[in-house]
Amino acid sequence: MGGFFIMSDSIFFVYVIYSPSYDKFYIGQTEDVDRRLIEHNNHFFSNASTKFADDWEIFHLIICSSRSQAIKIESHLKKSKNKVYLNNLKKYPEISERLIEKYKDNGQ
Structure with missing residues (x-):
């Protein structure tokens, strides 16, 4: 599996993963997207809601x-979570841009 990003001390990611077999989304935040995706697909988090599928993408x-900032955006997405909103998040990049601006840390 090819990597998405190289881990960095100052970059964090809010990720939305989807399981086609389970037809569910999961939202989280991490510094290492590749590692986290592998962990979800290998059921590393035994009590997580992702344990029911192994085809997360x-x-x-x-x-x-x-x-x-990642925690704030993750929380926002989890509160707003529905399939239409998440599909629009992917379809309209300006939604992500507005979230980044809304939850910008002081001094940025």
């Missing part, structure tokens, strides 16, 4: 400048 990524 990256649906959408938002690049964040800090972990606190």
Whole structure:
């Protein structure tokens, strides 16, 4: 499997993964998207809602400048979570851009 991004000390990702067999989305945040996807597909998180499928794939990524920004955007997406919103997130890049601006950390 090819990598998406190289891990960095200052870049964090909010990720939306999708399971075709389960027809579900999952939202999380991490510094290492590749590792996290492997962990979800290998059921590393035994109590996670992703344990029911092993075909998770990256649906959408938002690049964040800090972990606190990633946590805020992750929380926003989890509160707003529905298939239409998540599909629009992928379809309309300006939604991600507005979230990055809305949850920008002070001093950025």
